[in-house]
Amino acid sequence: MLSTLNESQQKAAQHIDGPMLILAGAGSGKTKTITTRLAYLISIGIDPSSILTLTFTNKAATEMRERAFSMIDKNTYPPLLCTFHKFGLLFLKFHISQLGRKNNFVIIDSDDKKRILKSIDKETTTAVLSSEISKFKNSVVSIAEAKASAQDKLYMQIADVYEKYENYLEQNNLVDFDDLILLTYKILSTNKELAKETSEKYRYIMVDEYQDTNELQYMLLKKLCDQHNNLCVVGDDDQSIYGWRGATIKNILTFGETFENTLIIKLEENYRSTNKILFHANALIEHNRDRLGKKLVGTRGEGNSIRVYESQDENEETRKITEDIKKLISNGESAKDIAILYRVNALSRALEEGLNRANIHYKLVGGLKFYERAEIKDLIAYFRVITNANDNFSIKRIINKPKRGIGKMTIDKLELESHKKSKSMFSIIKEYTPDELTVLVGKKNSRTLKVFMASVEDLQDVLEDTKMRFIDLFEDTFDFKSTYAKVIDAEDRLANIDEFYGYLRDFFIKNIDLNLEDFLNEISLESAADAISDEYISLMSIHASKGLEFKHLFIVGMEEGFFPLVGDGSNIEEERRLGYVAITRACDELTMSFVHSRFYKGRRTQLVKSRFLTESDLIKGSLTIEKNSAFKKDDLVKHKIFGMGRILSVQKAGKDLKLNINFGGMKRDILSSFVEKI
The missing domain is CATH 3.40.50.300 (P-loop containing nucleotide triphosphate hydrolases)
Structure with a gap:
């Protein structure tokens, strides 16, 4: 063996x-x-x-x-x-009695967990509660510690919900996914x-x-x-x-x-990728400080050079990639050996449309297609109501997004009245006097619904007047983004919303004579354009690609702000590790692509190419970051003659590193090839 x-x-x-x-x-x-x-x-x-x-x-x-x-x-x-x-699970079946609990406990899934949290707290976003309680458990933070460390009103509330949630689980002999390890x-x-x-x-x-x-x-x-x-x-x-x-x-x-x-x-022997691909992966990851240090060595020969595509915008980028894919497939390559990766999910929109136009079958791995995402479906429902206020189906979807206090009972009453009077729900809200509406749904809801109706009518007037002001006024009126601002994957959701706004703006610029209804009709056709086929290329985020490999790989969005993500909460070393993971998914051929402009936060924005292209030695650039080749300041090292010492400084010396090392008070400059890290 x-x-x-x-x-x-x-x-x-x-x-x-x-x-x-x-x-x-x-x-x-x-x-x-x-x-x-x-x-x-x-x-x-x-x-x-x-x-x-x-x-x-x-x-x-x-x-x-x-x-x-x-x-x-x-x-x-x-x-x-x-x-x-x-x-x-196996351990708890034998030993949960140690906690005074019975071994016939029931494991709840994430939906059950959210329902329980919702019953405890209807105001705080359930996704936030679920995520924070999970963090507490995985960091072994007790209820008392969570309460003691709460710095603001939100975290005091979360700590309180944490206590009630734990009590509920114990009383009903339930365990959640995190409990299996924590208990x-x-x-x-x-x-x-x-x-x-x-x-x-x-x-x-x-x-x-x-x-x-x-x-x-x-x-x-x-x-x-x-x-x-x-x-x-x-x-x-x-x-x-x-x-x-x-x-x-x-x-x-x-x-x-x-x-x-x-x-x-x-x-360190790699059996997947060609030497050229591994060379650039090694070059990129060497810029990280927090690593133990190793270098992948190829076993499959040199291979082709990595291609770097430069395009004006995402449409030109998609055109180049779809042409390449069509050529590969016509040359007999299997679609399942081809993939496109991106760091930010919102980038899939332009790719999906380009692939649909080119009649290339694709599947989204580990994610929903752009127009199937909840936040995009909500936006489409809003726009449908604005173009056709009699659309009951769409009104029901968005009447309480963002939350307005309109519950299921109120919606049911409106819908029943709509059937009785053979009028749309919107017509009921519009035509009933405030007193009549109060009798139907209560005073507070009556006032809320009248404001909602007036807002829709205001936006209908704006569309008649100027299409280009519509998106800004829509967001100002409904504060739509606030619905998703505090969910666990808020960054992705907000990026998708901005991508959608940008796409609509672009549609209005390119089609002066067309209106919002034409836009909705066009995307309905696009989202239904998937043909049934056994052969698909794969579209996925880099996170979803871990553990997979593809003969032909395209990585798009190689721009600062898209890859790496920069700003609050981003970790450049983890971003660089993502870059390393992305490059090492490629077996035979790799193409990396950057553009000069994309829709960003709802507007076309000029972009700068990613530092990762320079760091991986793919292009020349002015950006230089000191490399780390297993040795860094304060590392302990061992020399055959001088024994153990600590590195004081690291300098480049040809292909090697010159280390200034303190050996128990005696300082020496020694090349890194003559010492080993302890």
Whole structure:
């Protein structure tokens, strides 16, 4: 079973006792190595029931199980190989009684969770409550700590809801997804005997995709290793791209410090991409400071150079890419081997339209098509009401967005009256006197509905007068964006809304004689234009592409502000890791594209090409950022003669680095090739 592995993979597979970090570069045979190690441990007589392998997805667990089990005796007791959450579920079924609860608990899904939160607090956005409570749990923040750390009214309210939500779960013997790990950790923390027993049961623990672990998962692993240090983790610090959902890159960066005598093995041979692609991926990621340092080495030959497309706008960009794709398909390439990646989901709109026009079948991976997104459907419903106020279906969708206090009962009463009188709901609101409307829906709702009707009529007048002022006045009137400003994926949603506004503006500029109704008719045709086919190219965000590979890859939106995202909350090192992930999805051919202008926040904006194009040595540019090649200031290093020292400064010296090192008071300038990092 070891014969198909390279030297580094064999070394990792045969390591048995003590902590080990397998630093596995993109396309370096990570899964093959960890599954072979699992089979190897069993083959040398280690009890399979003492081996625990943890993954992040059921899909990964299934693939690893099949690959590992194909190498071992069919009669062997199967070792436990599952997700973190599945492990938590199994543990709680045996031990939740430690918390004074029964083991016939029910696991609630995200919709159940939102319904419970909604019943507790109708005012605060449910998505915000759900997200913040999840963060509390994954950072092991208690209710008391959440209350003590609340700095403003919103977080005081969230902490209060957190307490009521937890009480509700306990009273009804429910657990949410986060509880599967949190309650397991709590039990192991409070029962030392059980922690010892569990740790002795699982003497050999392996973790896949370790760079994606969060604070809680790290703390659980520490408990599971209570009686031993036989923890093997596999991951790639350069592919840690989920900081926004709680993953902590420090878990992998500090693994060697946390677990003494860690063996670090680097898998640097890449079996996926050509040398040219790997050269530029390595060049980009070397600019990051927070990394352990490795360099991908190709096994597939030089390959073609990466192409960089420069276009005036997104329409020219889409035209070039669709022409390339048509050529590839006509030359016999399979559509499933072709993909287009982007950092910001809103960029898919222009691509979707271009692909529809070119009759190229596509699928959106891990996302909804542009016109199927909730925020866009809401906008379309608003515009339909403005062009045709008698559209009951659209009125029902938007009458309480943003929230106006119009509940389901009020909508039902209006709809019933509409059927009785054979008039539209809008006509009822318009024609009834305030007193008549008050009898139907109550005084407060009557006033709200009259204001809504007047707003729609004002915007109808604006459309008659000047189309170009319509969008600004629409947003001023309804404050539509506020509906999505505080949801968990607000940035994406608001970008989609701005993209839609920009598209409408552009439509009015290019079609002076056409109106809003013509625009709505056109997009109805576009969104229904998908033909049925077995062969699709893939459109997806870079996050959705992780773990996938494509022979022919296009990365669009290589502009500052789009990729990398810049501004509040953005992390340039994580953005750069995303760039590295994107480039290393390509096997044979890669095209990266930037434009001089795009719709940005609803207006056409001049853009600057991405720094990543310069940093990856694809184009020359004035932007220079100091490289980090595994050595940086304050690193500890070892020299054969001078022993251990600390780096004081790093300078470029040809292809090497000149390090000024303090060896216990004696300072020396030494080239980096003569020392090794500790």
